[in-house]
Amino acid sequence: MANSSSLFIRVIKLFIVLQLLCIYSLCANGCFTSIISFGDSLADTGNLKLLTSKQNQKPLHFFFPPYGQNFFHKPTGRCSNGRLIIDFIAEGTRLPLVRPFVTEKGSRMIGMRRGINYAVAGATALDSSFHAANGVQNPMTNSSLGVQLGWFKRSLPSLCAINVRDCKHFLGNSLVLMGEIGGNDYNHALLAGKSIDDIKSYVPLVIEAIISAVNELIDIGAKTLIIPGNLPIGCSAVYLTNYYGSQTVNYDNSTGCIMQLNEFSEYHNEQLKIALDQVRQLHPDINVIYADYYNAAMQFYMSPVKYGFTNGALRACCGGGGPFNYDASIACSDLSSSVCVHPNTYANWDGLHLTEAAYKVIYKSLFQGKYTTPQFNSVCASSMMQKRDRISSSM
Ligand SMILES: *[C@@H]1O[C@H](CO)[C@@H](O)[C@H](O)[C@H]1NC(C)=O
Ligand SMILES: *[C@@H]1O[C@H](CO)[C@@H](O)[C@H](O)[C@H]1NC(C)=O
Numbered sequence: 001m002a003n004s005s006s007l008f009i010r011v012i013k014l015f016i017v018l019q020l021l022c023i024y025s026l027c028a029n030g031c032f033t034s035i036i037s038f039g040d041s042l043a044d045t046g047n048l049k050l051l052t053s054k055q056n057q058k059p060l061h062f063f064f065p066p067y068g069q070n071f072f073h074k075p076t077g078r079c080s081n082g083r084l085i086i087d088f089i090a091e092g093t094r095l096p097l098v099r100p101f102v103t104e105k106g107s108r109m110i111g112m113r114r115g116i117n118y119a120v121a122g123a124t125a126l127d128s129s130f131h132a133a134n135g136v137q138n139p140m141t142n143s144s145l146g147v148q149l150g151w152f153k154r155s156l157p158s159l160c161a162i163n164v165r166d167c168k169h170f171l172g173n174s175l176v177l178m179g180e181i182g183g184n185d186y187n188h189a190l191l192a193g194k195s196i197d198d199i200k201s202y203v204p205l206v207i208e209a210i211i212s213a214v215n216e217l218i219d220i221g222a223k224t225l226i227i228p229g230n231l232p233i234g235c236s237a238v239y240l241t242n243y244y245g246s247q248t249v250n251y252d253n254s255t256g257c258i259m260q261l262n263e264f265s266e267y268h269n270e271q272l273k274i275a276l277d278q279v280r281q282l283h284p285d286i287n288v289i290y291a292d293y294y295n296a297a298m299q300f301y302m303s304p305v306k307y308g309f310t311n312g313a314l315r316a317c318c319g320g321g322g323p324f325n326y327d328a329s330i331a332c333s334d335l336s337s338s339v340c341v342h343p344n345t346y347a348n349w350d351g352l353h354l355t356e357a358a359y360k361v362i363y364k365s366l367f368q369g370k371y372t373t374p375q376f377n378s379v380c381a382s383s384m385m386q387k388r389d390r391i392s393s394s395m
Pocket of ligand 1 (some may be wrong): 128138140141142229
């Protein structure tokens with residue numbers, strides 16, 4: 001009895017030492033021990049699907065095949081045919097795929113210290129009440145950034161139960177992914193008939209919501225945060241279809257994208273970058289990383305074939321027909337929709353969202369390339385992914 005209990009104590013001691021090694025960043029890839037994510041459909045790994053089924057609401061089209069077909073081989077609630085940028089980040093940092101915060105009925109939250117995702121497809125940066133007051137109903141969810149942050153704070157006791165210092169350590173060693181968020185504040189309003197000038201007035205409020213979430217996380221202990229900007233929405237099949245044949249928009253000859261909408265995305269991104277500079281000045285010891293989704297994606301809109309998108313970057317792989325294979329009344333996965341044979345040859349998956357192949361290009365440009373400021377590589381110099389790439393590129 002005495003022997004087995006002293007062995008037990010030794011095992012516990014070893015376990016504690018291993019845990020400490022992990023806390024002090026010697027496990028995983030040597031950079032982060034966890035990923036904490038907020039956002040919308042660009043990062044949702046299942047929250048809206050689980051929420052909808054828990055609340056017995058009508059399932060959305062992206063809960064059905066062919067969503068997920070090319071990697072998970074079943075729909076997971078991700079708005080793509082496979083992995084999202086956040087999944088590639090998890091793989092690249094040697095962490096498990098980031099699990100949704102919402103759990104299935106009756107199941108417990110386990111293993112979430114290694115990553116937890118609060119992103120909900122359709123979510124806005126501003127609360128639904130703001131949009132409702134402006135006459136725009138969110139068709140999918142009321143789980144705005146504020147709601148997600150509330151979930152996070154309420155789950156802190158189960159994430160880092162020991163004490164306040166433990167929470168500081170936990171957050172300090174986590175990679176916080178703040179977004180993309182804000183895209184839907186504009187999307188829902190534009191699709192409800194608001195003009196670009198109308199939504200321009202939202203920009204300062206959206207930026208303020210993002211920055212306030214960033215500041216709150218820094219106050220709790222976050223040390224590395226990635227804040228993505230908006231994608232070039234003028235290249236999305238949804239808007240290309242919406243404005244098709246209209247004389248009110250101009251097209252960029254080199255991409256075929258709608259200039260006014262892309263200029264709007266750039267405007268949002270410029271404002272976000274200015275606000276992030278202010279955060280950096282206040283917190284010089286914190287890694288505040290801007291992720292340039294816009295220009296990372298612009299690479300394949302400019303030269304689709306170079307990235308393998310031999311069917312172009314604008315036409316959706318899955319949809320209900322029309323010049324861009326997008327029809328607002330026939331969603332991808334509806335009976336009368338069709339899916340392309342080779343999704344890797346398309347950048348656009350379902351009109352609004354991108355294919356796994358396109359998300360992979362964006363991921364590589366950000367985390368192994370130069371589309372993050374400061375460069376992620378300099379913050380996380382010992383990334384295994386990077387080492388492996390250096391080896392393969394030197395051969
Ligand atoms: C959002 O909240 C409003 C007001 O409480 C409610 O009427 C609406 O059904 C909610 N929408 C969703 C998608 O849950
Ligand atoms: C785009 O192409 C049209 C038609 O070929 C031309 O009239 C226009 O000047 C071009 N615009 C730019 C910005 O190059």
